[in-house]
Amino acid sequence: MMFTLSEENYLKAIFHLQTVSGKGISTNAIAKKLETKASSVTDMIKKLADKEVLTYIKYQGVSLTDLGRKIALGVIRKHRLWEVFLVEKLNFSWDEVHDVAEQLEHIKSTKLINELDTFLEFPKMDPHGDPIPDKEGKFQKIEKKLLSTLKENQLGVCVGVNDSSSEFLKYLDRYQISLGQKIRVVSKESFDGSVTILINNKEMSISQKIANNIYIQS
Numbered sequence: 001m002m003f004t005l006s007e008e009n010y011l012k013a014i015f016h017l018q019t020v021s022g023k024g025i026s027t028n029a030i031a032k033k034l035e036t037k038a039s040s041v042t043d044m045i046k047k048l049a050d051k052e053v054l055t056y057i058k059y060q061g062v063s064l065t066d067l068g069r070k071i072a073l074g075v076i077r078k079h080r081l082w083e084v085f086l087v088e089k090l091n092f093s094w095d096e097v098h099d100v101a102e103q104l105e106h107i108k109s110t111k112l113i114n115e116l117d118t119f120l121e122f123p124k125m126d127p128h129g130d131p132i133p134d135k136e137g138k139f140q141k142i143e144k145k146l147l148s149t150l151k152e153n154q155l156g157v158c159v160g161v162n163d164s165s166s167e168f169l170k171y172l173d174r175y176q177i178s179l180g181q182k183i184r185v186v187s188k189e190s191f192d193g194s195v196t197i198l199i200n201n202k203e204m205s206i207s208q209k210i211a212n213n214i215y216i217q218s
Helices: 005-021 027-034 038-050 066-090 097-104 110-119 166-174
Strands: 054-057 061-064 155-161 182-188 195-199 202-206 214-217
Touching (some): 005 038, 005 061, 005 066, 027 038, 038 054, 061 066, 066 097, 155 166
Antiparallel strands (some): 155 214, 182 195, 195 202
């Protein structure tokens, strides 16, 4: 069964939303994720339900079927492998790869993707710290939490980001925050949620929004 670029994007978006919520996803949540109208989401849900890749139950939302999850993981696998390739082999920076990988993830050739995986020596993580599914859809789960949840004087290592936008990654680059970077919480401001952190023996203050988009392993 073939799926359009738009259908694959919907399945991927629903997979990501389900990973966070662990339950059925509302049409409004999907519309927000994909920056589209709720009416467009309703139309697409009907199409995808006919293809048996998702189910919709009123008041309970949308859930992927096993087939829908398989398709979504296949797209995610391609996206993350291409990101590794662009960074490691073509010297892209981590803030440049997302939009390019969004285009490459819809290539249909299974052989190409499997050969790409072999060529890259079977990477487990993409440049943003996200796990790469293997060809069976299995991936390594990482125990991680948001920097904003750390307590004062607690130390952790940056293992990923929640926001992979170019703007956010450029911000992190400016302040030398990268994967593997040790970060210590010095203090937390109760008024606005801002956090003072210590990196490379230098203190800096970051907003609650920034702290809510950096994953830490402590």
